Amino acid sequence: MMNNISTTMTTTPTKAPAMNEPKISARNVQVYYGEKHAIKDVNIDIRPRSVTAFIGPSGCGKSTFLRCINRMNDTIANCRVEGNISIDSENIYDPKVDPVQLRAKVGMVFQKPNPFPKSIYENVAYGPRIHGLARKKSELDDIVSSALQKAGLWGEVKDRLDSPGTGLSGGQQQRLCIARAVAVSPEVILMDEPCSALDPIATAKVEELIHELRENFTIVIVTHSMQQAARVSQRTAMFHLGNLVEENDTDKMFTNPDDQRTQDYIMGRFG
Amino acid sequence: MDVGFIILILAVLAALGHVVGRRRALALAAKSGVKLHSLPGYYGQTVALFTAVPAFVVLVAWLFVQPGIVESRVSGMIPDSVIPEGGARSLVMSDVRRIAGGLDAVLARDGQRGADVPIEALDFNNIRGRLAEVGVALGGDVPSEVFEAAKAFRENSRTGNLMMTVVVLAVAVVLGMLAYRRIEPELRARNISESFVKSLLLGASLVAILTTIGIVGSLIVETFEFFQRYPAQDFFFSTVWNPQFRGGSDLGILPLLWGTFYVSIISLIVAVPLGLLIAVYLSEYAGPATRGIVKPAIEVLAGIPTIVYGLFALVTVGPFLRDWLAQPLGLGTSSSSVLTAGLVMGIMIIPFVSSLSDDIINAVPQALRDGSYGLGATQSETIRQVVLPAALPGIVGAILLAASRAIGETMIVVLGAGAAAKLDLNPFEAMTTVTVKIVSQLTGDTEFGSPETLVAFALGLTLFVITLGLNVLALYIVRKYREQYE
Numbered sequence: 001m002m003n004n005i006s007t008t009m010t011t012t013p014t015k016a017p018a019m020n021e022p023k024i025s026a027r028n029v030q031v032y033y034g035e036k037h038a039i040k041d042v043n044i045d046i047r048p049r050s051v052t053a054f055i056g057p058s059g060c061g062k063s064t065f066l067r068c069i070n071r072m073n074d075t076i077a078n079c080r081v082e083g084n085i086s087i088d089s090e091n092i093y094d095p096k097v098d099p100v101q102l103r104a105k106v107g108m109v110f111q112k113p114n115p116f117p118k119s120i121y122e123n124v125a126y127g128p129r130i131h132g133l134a135r136k137k138s139e140l141d142d143i144v145s146s147a148l149q150k151a152g153l154w155g156e157v158k159d160r161l162d163s164p165g166t167g168l169s170g171g172q173q174q175r176l177c178i179a180r181a182v183a184v185s186p187e188v189i190l191m192d193e194p195c196s197a198l199d200p201i202a203t204a205k206v207e208e209l210i211h212e213l214r215e216n217f218t219i220v221i222v223t224h225s226m227q228q229a230a231r232v233s234q235r236t237a238m239f240h241l242g243n244l245v246e247e248n249d250t251d252k253m254f255t256n257p258d259d260q261r262t263q264d265y266i267m268g269r270f271g
Numbered sequence: 272m273d274v275g276f277i278i279l280i281l282a283v284l285a286a287l288g289h290v291v292g293r294r295r296a297l298a299l300a301a302k303s304g305v306k307l308h309s310l311p312g313y314y315g316q317t318v319a320l321f322t323a324v325p326a327f328v329v330l331v332a333w334l335f336v337q338p339g340i341v342e343s344r345v346s347g348m349i350p351d352s353v354i355p356e357g358g359a360r361s362l363v364m365s366d367v368r369r370i371a372g373g374l375d376a377v378l379a380r381d382g383q384r385g386a387d388v389p390i391e392a393l394d395f396n397n398i399r400g401r402l403a404e405v406g407v408a409l410g411g412d413v414p415s416e417v418f419e420a421a422k423a424f425r426e427n428s429r430t431g432n433l434m435m436t437v438v439v440l441a442v443a444v445v446l447g448m449l450a451y452r453r454i455e456p457e458l459r460a461r462n463i464s465e466s467f468v469k470s471l472l473l474g475a476s477l478v479a480i481l482t483t484i485g486i487v488g489s490l491i492v493e494t495f496e497f498f499q500r501y502p503a504q505d506f507f508f509s510t511v512w513n514p515q516f517r518g519g520s521d522l523g524i525l526p527l528l529w530g531t532f533y534v535s536i537i538s539l540i541v542a543v544p545l546g547l548l549i550a551v552y553l554s555e556y557a558g559p560a561t562r563g564i565v566k567p568a569i570e571v572l573a574g575i576p577t578i579v580y581g582l583f584a585l586v587t588v589g590p591f592l593r594d595w596l597a598q599p600l601g602l603g604t605s606s607s608s609v610l611t612a613g614l615v616m617g618i619m620i621i622p623f624v625s626s627l628s629d630d631i632i633n634a635v636p637q638a639l640r641d642g643s644y645g646l647g648a649t650q651s652e653t654i655r656q657v658v659l660p661a662a663l664p665g666i667v668g669a670i671l672l673a674a675s676r677a678i679g680e681t682m683i684v685v686l687g688a689g690a691a692a693k694l695d696l697n698p699f700e701a702m703t704t705v706t707v708k709i710v711s712q713l714t715g716d717t718e719f720g721s722p723e724t725l726v727a728f729a730l731g732l733t734l735f736v737i738t739l740g741l742n743v744l745a746l747y748i749v750r751k752y753r754e755q756y757e
Contacts, residue, residue, distance in 0.1 A: 107646065108641075108646075110638060110645070114636070114639055114642040116643070116660075126646065126656065130652050130656070131647060180646065
């Protein structure tokens with residue numbers, strides 16, 4: 001394990017000075033589901049305002065690790081997390097941290113689009129409302145329209161903000177969920193296979209959107225599609241059997257990975 | 272022939288048809304070398320179905336139609352002179368039926384004694400005594416016309432039965448043979464038995480629908496009778512309910528409707544908040560162990576007979592409310608009150624609200640909760656703003672089901688709220704509901720043709736229309752606000 005980290009450390013090229021300080025850093029993270037050891041001693045640094053992709057075969061723990069970053073695993077009864085994850089050098093597993101507040105800072109987009117059974121407007125306004133981000137109706141309107149614009153959905157829905165969010169197409173629903181997450185002004189957005197339920201055209205739109213969101217947000221995306229990881233991310237982390245196998249620049253990862261297992265997975269020999 | 276025996280024969284014929292049909296299909300396939308379209312069993316099934324099902328349908332139809340025909344034929348034989356004054360032809364006809372049955376018994380007994388007496392030999396003398404010997408008691412002496420009618424009734428029924436046996440068995444045999452002849456390897460036997468299954472299912476749902484139509488139809492007919500004898504505007508708009516045995520009653524429905532609504536609303540005020548809170552606790556907060564104990568424990572409430580609730584209302588809740596609330600506040604001295612019945616009924620319908628709502632809340636996809644948590648919502652925010660709105664149509668359905676249960680409840684009201692029809696706002700007054708009055712008007716020694724009795728049907732129909740309206744409203748709400756999760 002330590003070996004892995006040192007590999008990671010040494011192969012991490014130093015870029016712009018602003019990139020030096022990691023947004024998220026995980027140290028010795030272990031996750032157990034009851035007796036099952038799902039994540040084994042993971043150490044990783046995630047850079048601000050960039051896209052980091054988690055890849056790996058099914059059941060490798062990449063989604064589990066993703067859900068540790070906003071403590072979504074707290075909602076699962078027998079799940080236990082050990083180790084240290086800090087965002088902006090603040091340990092999010094510190095007892096003083098309120099997971100509810102944390103999740104306002106670390107938004108999440110799920111595998112299947114899950115708009116609330118409310119209007120499009122109410123879907124986006126939900127987060128700002130519960131966090132009291134707007135004092136007046138006009139402020140809320142502004143937040144909603146700007147979030148929908150950032151999610152590239154404004155043009156398609158601006159005339160029917162009152163119609164139900166569940167009436168949109170799958171791709172639009174997923175962009176609505178992204179708008180919903182963006183509306184709370186998080187710093188980090190976690191995406192758990194956001195395109196796995198979408199058709200190729202909708203996928204292309206969401207990928208384009210991820211590309212644009214990178215300017216303002218730190219994005220971590222779990223994906224099964226190697227092409228997607230290659231297209232949208234700057235850094236890629238490969239998980240296997242609960243271990244972080246390799247973390248590297250995406251370009252290097254897909255051309256000349258350091259680890260044989262990464263090589264095998266990318267070449268389609270397992271997974 | 273006995274109906275049970277006919278059915279037995281049909282079953283045997285069907286089984287036989289199955290065996291020979293299957294055998295014929297196999298034999299034909301072997302001979303011609305053509306592959307069977309369906310499994311051999313399906314060919315047997317088509318023969319069995321064609322043998323049994325149409326014949327059975329004919330049998331059932333015959334059993335429904337025959338008594339009516341026989342009765343109308345015999346009824347013509349009875350002259351008006353033998354109908355006692357003030358009585359009805361239907362009463363005489365029931366005598367006819369009993370005598371006819373008695374004659375059978377007499378003949379059967381004589382047959383056992385070895386004396387083979389033909390029906391013609393049964394004379395009119397002392398028929399009452401002889402019938403009494405076989406356990407058929409008659410109220411008075413039998414006029415000879417009635418006796419003749421009874422003999423004719425018996426004859427007609429016998430011929431009818433014989434014809435029925437012949438026709439049913441003929442249908443079974445002929446159709447069975449036809450089905451047998453039709454068998455060939457290309458016959459789509461599987462599709463035929465499939466369509467039989469389909470019509471069977473359709474028939475099952477028709478039974479339910481036709482029963483409903485029948486109930487409503489009989490209600491409407493009797494209600495119509497009632498409105499012939501009692502003015503409709505008095506029934507619907509009079510505020511006095513005061514039935515008299517000697518006629519001249521006031522039969523205004525308003526006090527009863529008011530009682531019904533008052534009691535139901537109090538019970539819903541008790542049951543809906545409690546039930547919903549229970550449902551939210553069970554589905555969102557309780558661990559599996561707690562849930563496994565609490566949910567069945569609450570459902571026990573639904574299994575308690577309503578008469579037991581009624582006793583509870585009468586013996587415990589009523590006196591308690593009177594002594595601790597009504598009398599100190601100077602609002603009443605009666606231990607039966609709307610509040611008593613409402614409270615107890617509310618407790619009774621808690622499980623309707625809580626159990627159904629719990630199921631509905633559980634059906635809200637976890638993905639929605641995750642989405643809300645992912646935005647930084649707390650558990651209670653998630654429940655209030657995401658889970659409950661998503662479950663709302665189902666919850667409304669649960670509440671309306673509970674409401675219709677409350678409106679139809681009788682026993683708790685009788686014992687808890689009393690039987691006095693009153694229009695009053697004071698919840699400590701005794702009042703009564705529509706269902707209670709239906710019972711009290713139909714029981715007792717009142718003449719069936721009087722408005723005092725027939726009003727029960729008008730009340731029943733009104734209640735039916737109200738609950739139907741509630742159900743339609745519920746459907747409308749559920750449709751309008753239904754959310755697709757997928």
